[in-house]
Amino acid sequence: MIRLLLVHESGLLRSALASVIGAEPDIEAAACAWRDARSRARSLEPQVCVVDTDSPAADKAARKGEWGKFVASASGEGGDCGLLVLVNSERPGPLRRAHEARALGYVDKDAPPQRLIEAIRRVARKERYVDDALGYGFLQAAKIPLTERELGVLSLAADGASIPEIARTLHLSTGTIRNYLAAITRKTGARNRVDAIRISQCEGWV
């Protein structure tokens, strides 16, 4: 039996997906939201964790560093839980984040359920699974034009911080922040700062 934990924000959708997956004779599926993910992972010790990366909740969990802690909780001391992510092929940011979290399986959110079930069996055997539909997304994920520092500045700006506030948070001068914001606007091909935030959010970079 494959013990599986599915993390998704909507109770309705995660119940439905868990019930379809759990109908397979060799899979036992539990499901929860991000807020319960670590405690459920610790008590269940799943062999496979399926995480929907394409939601504001997943983005927020990533900003708070919850992904790594969750994967560590799921793996326990034995360290043998395989991470399988559901990704939107049009948002390279979450795909990159999943890659950094050493996900073993990658399934397009537009795939038929049968493909997810196949991927679950592969990841349970510690084999890599990459959905064909995601090839382009992987290429895009490698091409985020901003540096980590620029992404940090942009992230604070997107949260509504002013230039002096960003400068204080990052211990930099306001002039330096202005330079970063100008570089970000240029590199994203944006018309202005608000446009740069919009583009980066659409692409899933921040």
Place this chain on the structure above:
Amino acid sequence: MIRLLLVHESGLLRSALASVIGAEPDIEAAACAWRDARSRARSLEPQVCVVDTDSPAADKAARKGEWGKFVASASGEGGDCGLLVLVNSERPGPLRRAHEARALGYVDKDAPPQRLIEAIRRVARKERYVDDALGYGFLQAAKIPLTERELGVLSLAADGASIPEIARTLHLSTGTIRNYLAAITRKTGARNRVDAIRISQCEGWV
């Protein structure tokens, strides 16, 4: 038999939800994405349409006026399709939009599947169904602090338009747009224009 059409962007999640709903003996469930919603509605003539209102795709469809056209296509000449929406109780914007589109049923996205199934049967009988969990969301929806005009200005600003561009689009002076943006910032309790956009997007107003 209740003929039902479910509109949701993710192929994986809509298949799973349709399969859980379609397992009921009295419901026949089909599912599609927004891009196919109108043509599927026309050919299927469903008695109930279930729409997930809480996604960037649904927001985009709303901005393009697709909701009204979809409901009209589903109703056909007889005009008897009931709209049932899945809503996130923390985002009053889509809830308000669903109300404007004369939705008959409102189910929280965090509800158990059985509650959605009950709501489907009620809406098929032309009865109203409002999930208890959404009471607070409805109150919030009634309290969007911005006028239609202000929401229009904010929507363009959130798309990255500059003040002169917004002025040209709305046939107003740049001074007037500046006044609108100042009023928006004040009314949303924001620190600045970017913060006002962020707050309004979080609340689902734009």
